[in-house]
Amino acid sequence: MVEGTGVTLDIDSSDSIKTAASTVAYDLVTFYTGNNTGDVPGNLPDPYYWWEAGAFFGSLINYWAYTGDTTYNSITVQAMEHQAGDKGDFMPSNQTYTEGNDDQCFWALSAMMAAERNFTNPSSSSPGWLAMVQAVFNEQANRWDTSSCAGGLRWQIYTWNAGYDYKNTIANGCFFDIAARLARYTGNETYAEWANKAWSWSKSVGLITSDYQVYDGTTDASNCTSYDRTRWSYTAGIYLHGASVMYNYTSSLSANSSSTSAWRARLNALLSKTDHFFSTNDSSTDVMYEVPCELRGSCDTDQLSFKAYLSRWMADVTQYAPYTYDKIMTKLRATAQAAVSQCQGGTTGTYCGFRWSSGSYDGTTGVGQQMGVLEVLQGLLAADISGPVTSTTGGSSEGNSAAGTESDEDDESPIHYSEITTADTIGASILTALVVTLAISAVYMMVS
Helix, strand or coil, X not given: CEECCCCXXXXXXXXXXXXXXXXXXXXXXXXXXXXXXXXXXXXXXXXXXHHHHHHHXXXXXXXXXXXXXXXXXXXXXXXXXXXXXXXXXXXXXXXXXXXXXXXXXXXXXXXXXXXXXXXXXXXXXXXXXXXXXXXXHHHHHCCCCCCCCCCCCCCECCCXXXXXXXXXXXXXXXXXXXXXXXXXXXXXXXXXXXXXXXHHHHHHXXXXXXXXXXXXXXXCCCCCCCEECCCCHHHHHHHHHHHHHHHHHHHHHCCCCHHHHHHHHHHHHHXXXXXXXXXXXXXXXXXXXXXXXXXXXXXXXCHHHHHHHHHHHHHHHHHXXXXXXXXHHHHHHHHHHHHHCCEEECCCCCEECCCHHHCCCCCCCCHHHHHHHHHHHHHHHHHHCCCCCCCCCCCCCCCCCCCCCCCCCCCCCCCCCCCCCCCCCCCCCCCCCCCCCCCCCCCECCCC
């Protein structure tokens, strides 16, 4: 039993975990102002950037999926519909000139989760969650840049934004992950081909090293031969997650395929390397920490949220690849116990801090801190709920494989989709040869 000022956790009780998660979720939502009169739905106030708001609503979708509590569903649907914008591609007018590939992708990850968890569907006047993700995929596939480094996505979308010459790992990892998840959800092999392409490129240029360390990014100016070797928890986590999805997808096609064996080996190697983020933080072991900045107290606003995503994705991995459950849950249980002990702050005495294994409340509060504790808590319930659905196993989200293809640009290339061979319930036929054009819009800088 772990007791903070206002949060009590019995790690072996699902009801206790849900109660603790409810308290943490409530405190998390107090940071949101987008449902206030005159504010913009989906936006978090300063100092939080737009991409983190996308992750914020992903945590609330996850909260509903794990606990069944619908309290925050309506503000989540409202926010995501609004921020999807006129084209349903998460390039809204309020972000158009400051948005990067990774920013757009974080909203798409939350929309994909909504489709996979059968979350409340958007209103009939909006595209379905699946269609939103397909729009992002189509646009980013057409931004795949072979002018340098033989491929990859740039951090920024437009040349005039700082960071355009940086091919960062999180943008490419997010693209890899949504391609893998679209392949699994729709059964269309074209998405899997893109997932394989993104993975192979990341390995070939060294963003994923031969021993499966995951770096922050590489420079266009060096033709991707020099690197920022910083190892963040979320960059490791996104490739871990995508690899588990590809393992699950290829397993569904053939239980003994060489592709399944390859993805299992990659998944195992990446999972082993997550030990880096569970080393000895202060006096504790098996407690997650953000290696580059946490012990020095130098994590910025964005970096304070990174542990939330690794926690979320590790819990997901246990559903895509159940054989990983014991290894992962050993770490998440120890981390959850330490994390809840930080929930002693704020006016209620239940707001959570960041330095989970320090043994005492670190005095901080914020969106990143709350999301981190919420995700590691609710992830403990992974064995209590069914795994992510697909279009043939109960998924109800409407799709549109041509979403995101409307553009006034002249320099687009086609994406040809393979023929669907399984029942298609995503609301739009995927053509055998579909000419795709791209809407290249906007740029917002997220932390590398």
